[in-house]
Amino acid sequence: MTNLSGQTFTNYTTADGLVDNNVSCGTYEGNGVMWFGTQNGISKFDGTNFTNITTTTDTALVSNTITAIKSMANGDLWVGTDFGVCKYANSTWQCFTSADGLGDNRIKYIEQSSDGRIWIGEYDGLSIYDGTNWTSYNISDGLPFGGIQSIKFDNNSEAWMGSGFGGLIHFDGTNFTIYNNSDGLLNNRVNGIAIDSQNNKWAGNSEGLSVFNNQNIFQNNYTQMYLLPPPDTLNPVMDLAFDSRNLLWVGIYIDYLLNGGIAMYNGFSWVDFNMSDGLIGPVITDLIIDDQDQVWVTTSSGISKITNIPANVNILKENDVTIYPNPSNGTFMIKNSTKSGYKLSIKNIGGEILSSFKNKSNTSQINLPYASGIYILEINDGSQTFFKKIVRN
Known part of the structure; x- marks a missing residue:
């Protein structure tokens, strides 16, 4: 906090x-x-x-x-x-x-x-x-x-x-x-x-x-x-x-x-x-x-x-980013309707960064080679940071 x-x-x-x-x-x-x-x-x-x-x-x-x-x-x-x-x-x-x-x-x-x-x-x-x-x-x-x-x-x-x-x-x-x-x-x-x-x-x-x-x-x-x-x-x-x-x-x-x-x-x-x-x-x-x-x-x-x-305490609007399927067996598709070139980070529920990369297009695929559970997808578009919850079955 x-x-x-x-x-x-x-x-x-x-x-x-x-x-x-x-x-x-x-x-x-x-x-x-x-x-x-x-x-x-x-x-x-x-x-x-x-x-x-x-x-x-x-x-x-x-x-x-x-x-x-x-x-x-x-x-x-x-x-x-x-x-x-x-x-x-x-x-x-x-x-x-x-x-x-x-x-x-x-x-x-x-x-x-x-x-x-x-x-x-x-x-x-x-x-x-x-x-x-x-x-x-x-x-x-x-x-x-x-x-x-x-x-x-x-x-x-x-x-x-x-x-x-x-x-x-x-x-x-x-x-x-x-x-x-x-x-x-x-x-x-x-x-x-x-x-x-x-x-x-x-x-x-x-x-x-x-x-x-x-x-x-x-x-x-x-x-x-x-x-x-x-x-x-x-x-x-x-x-x-x-x-x-x-x-x-x-x-x-x-x-x-x-x-x-x-x-x-x-x-x-x-x-x-x-x-x-x-x-x-x-x-x-x-x-x-x-x-x-x-x-x-x-x-x-x-x-x-x-x-x-x-603005940086906002959560991402539901229609700005689509993640599917969610829950997933480990493979997620991410589509951003607003812009490309944003940074993605995967965090565990405790906030530890597990992986991060920069997305170069509006649509990308991420693989989650981790145990089943809840993870946090952090999305930084250069001006604001938003969060989405993703679930791996």
Whole structure:
């Protein structure tokens, strides 16, 4: 692991107009507009100025302690508190509680499915709003104990949820399927979920990161993404998200060390950074990536925006280089659609260079006279270095 260099950190606090430095959550509306939930109200940021909403400025808001926030496709803003969930539309609040059909007033997470329904993760379970009626689920319906603290949707529009104590939950609209320690999950406290373009599920939990493939079968665990002083290695994940380049961003906070930061994964190696690199604080609470691939990090000390991510941390776009067959019995064909004359290096999973050569055409053949396993193909086009995973049967 190395510290990321070349990026720009821009930090925001109450000195810049933020309503409170203890920021719990955020959401991207579009057109450069961000919303943040804090322990003392809501802040809207238009890229230049903050506009704040509190129970003092707007008495219809039920609480200043914001636990979840989500901007919806139609522009409505939904806000979670410990006293119910509220919709903000056309400068008007509409709040819902258990008296209206909400399963639990203590809100942990808010998400929207592709059909427009609003999904609410609660301390006691899950509630779904179709625009008219609420449908709620709890332990009696098959959910594990611990509530729902993260919700994401896969490529089939089916829900994946993180439980506070019960593991990773798959909901196909009818049945709940639970994945826990016995299925390979590092820890049953799942704080965040991300689903990649291949429909793999990445579950951030209290001991690290667990991956289930597109067949929902356990694939891998990551436990040392963020570098800590020896002998500590624990990497509790608070949140995670993919950007448009398929770079994975992971927020990590180790409470007993008061240490935390961000780790970025390009598919083969991790890069980490923290306060020494410009991050505003160690207590990571949320990660939001906007449509410009700017990474917004909310913390208990304020907000950091990370921009100008160096190009040399990109992974190669899928359509730039084709490797086939992959897996292979040892012979691979490589086709580069962008240019010829690039350097190729074969590395083992530990990063040791096994062989290297320069390709003189857009198409070449490489032979891998090594044992079966996973290898890394490093491609350097003269300006950037990219990586591809290849598998020898």
